[in-house]
Amino acid sequence: MDFYQRIGTRLRALRIRAGFTQAGLGARLGVTAGAINRYEMGHRRVPLKDIPRLASILGVASMTLLGTEMAAGRRDRPADRVQEE
Numbered sequence: 001m002d003f004y005q006r007i008g009t010r011l012r013a014l015r016i017r018a019g020f021t022q023a024g025l026g027a028r029l030g031v032t033a034g035a036i037n038r039y040e041m042g043h044r045r046v047p048l049k050d051i052p053r054l055a056s057i058l059g060v061a062s063m064t065l066l067g068t069e070m071a072a073g074r075r076d077r078p079a080d081r082v083q084e085e
Helices: 003-018 022-029 033-041 048-058 062-066
Strands: none
Touching (some): 048 062
C-alpha cells in the first residue's frame, strides 16, 4: 500500500467516525462525492492545500490524517524519493 492509499484508508475511517457520507464530506470540502471516493481508494491524491481544511472538518490534526509515518519522520514519503540533480 502506498502513501496515498494509506491516507485514503485513514480518510475513510475518519469520515465514517465523524458521521459523514462521501457526499456530505465532499460538500463541506467543495468537491464531489466521486472525488472523495477516489481519495479514499488512493486513485486520486488529496491536494496538499486541502489537508488542513479536511482535517479540521473531520475534527482531527493534519498529522492524524497524514499518518504516523509522517509524524515519526519515516523516509518513505514521496518527497523523499526526489533525487537531487
